[in-house]
Amino acid sequence: MxxxxxxxxxxxxxxxxxxxxxxxxxxxxxxxxxxxxxxxxxxxxxxxxxxxxxxxxxxxxxxxxxxxxxxxxxxxxxxxxxxxxxxxxxxxxxxxxxxxxxxxxxxxxxxxxxxxxxxxxxxxxxxxxxxxxxxxxxxxxxxxxxxxxxxxxxxxxMSGEEIWLDSLDSSINRQEANEAFQLSGKDPDSAQVILELDVAKVKHWVNSFWESVKERDFLKVFGLFPVEKNEALIYLQVLAYQKCEDSRSPGAILAINKALDQIRRQANPRLAIEVLALELFRQGGY
CATH class of the missing domain: 3.40.50.300 (P-loop containing nucleotide triphosphate hydrolases)
Structure with missing residues (x-):
């Protein structure tokens, strides 16, 4: 305590x-x-x-x-x-x-x-x-x-990784749980949501988004939808954490956090993500 x-x-x-x-x-x-x-x-x-x-x-x-x-x-x-x-x-x-x-x-x-x-x-x-x-x-x-x-x-x-892993049900795959914890930026709550959504699904969406940004291909962005609000929030949280690891991307972090705030305030997830992609295109891609 x-x-x-x-x-x-x-x-x-x-x-x-x-x-x-x-x-x-x-x-x-x-x-x-x-x-x-x-x-x-x-x-x-x-x-x-x-x-x-x-x-x-x-x-x-x-x-x-x-x-x-x-x-x-x-x-x-x-x-x-x-x-x-x-x-x-x-x-x-x-x-x-x-x-x-x-x-x-x-x-x-x-x-x-x-x-x-x-x-x-x-x-x-x-x-x-x-x-x-x-x-x-x-x-x-x-x-x-x-x-x-x-x-x-x-x-x-914040709880340590081992503490969080030990708190999970024994039926949960430990390797997947570890991946979820890393994707979340070591946030136990977000890691739990990633597990519920499916780790592979989250990784695929995030990788597809970065690929569309890197290639500045707006048509590829269309393939990311439909996305529910709870999915959009966790996807953007993972994107934000990944960019926090890159000190060269302050503009990208601000843009992602802005999209997160808009979705939390009831903005349409698709519109917020499309605007985010265009902003990242403007900043110079991946």
Whole structure:
């Protein structure tokens, strides 16, 4: 447990915790487990001086995912939209069932759409009593500054490759997992998405894109589609990481990051990628 989280757990046990927390960086599973541990500290029926007991009914229910006052919300699609947040708000304002605190963990909150973020602000500004909201994000900078400024941030150091590999299900091919980790720029969350999309598919798309840019062949760009939003985001993240390794390409990195931001803000993935390809053509190809 990192030092910031230790202080947070201590504050939880003393019931003097902020109502909005922002867990960022590290791995999604690490942030989730930290959020559940904090929920145990808040609702433990027999807490120790510096930690929840982990053995009382409340702690066990939270660990098994069966506590009615501790809930996890994650995107069902590539983004976390306003409809999901509005439905989630209804649960936030319900009365407590059995716990001292309600705890809501919003996973991949860096995928919130702009309307969803604005809806979330309404809850943040008028939080229900004894309710803790934890935003879990790989990249906190994508959230609105007004949300960031209202949250107590907790940074999680990036997990090492072996730690991440060991956390995976034994059925996952270790060599493919290693490739995914390298393609992602050693980002556990992105590596997990690459595994889900298929490592070979991601490598083929990225290589095809660079080939079209190198040859300045816009017709080859057409062969990269159709592409879903979640695919486009991970493909561009891989492109950005590859260019970060090349100090001669600052313009390319800026162009890729601009395309990523546009897609996150609901731009058409095909249009954003086509504009990116034209910009890279203009900069001089591969």
């Amino acid at each position: 990192n030092f910031a989280l230790e202080l947070l757990v201590k504050a939880a046990l003393e019931e003097r915790i902020a109502h909005l927390l922002l867990f960022h960086s590290g791995g999604a599973n690490e942030r989730r487990q930290a959020g559940l541990y904090l929920a145990q500290a808040l609702n433990c029926q027999s807490p120790r001086a510096d930690a929840p007991c982990l053995e009382c009914p409340a702690c066990r229910k939270i660990h098994s995912g069966n506590h009615p006052d501790v809930q996890i919300l994650k995107p069902q699609k590539a983004s976390l939209g306003i409809d999901e947040i509005i439905h989630w708000q209804e649960r936030v304002y319900r009365k407590h069932y059995e716990g001292k605190y309600k705890v809501f963990i919003l996973e991949q909150s860096d995928r919130l759409t702009l309307p969803a973020e604005n809806a979330l602000l309404k809850v943040i500004e008028e939080p229900p009593e004894r309710t803790i909201i934890i935003l879990s994000a790989q990249n906190a900078e994508t959230l609105l500054p007004t949300i960031q400024s209202r949250a107590q941030a907790v940074y999680f150091p």
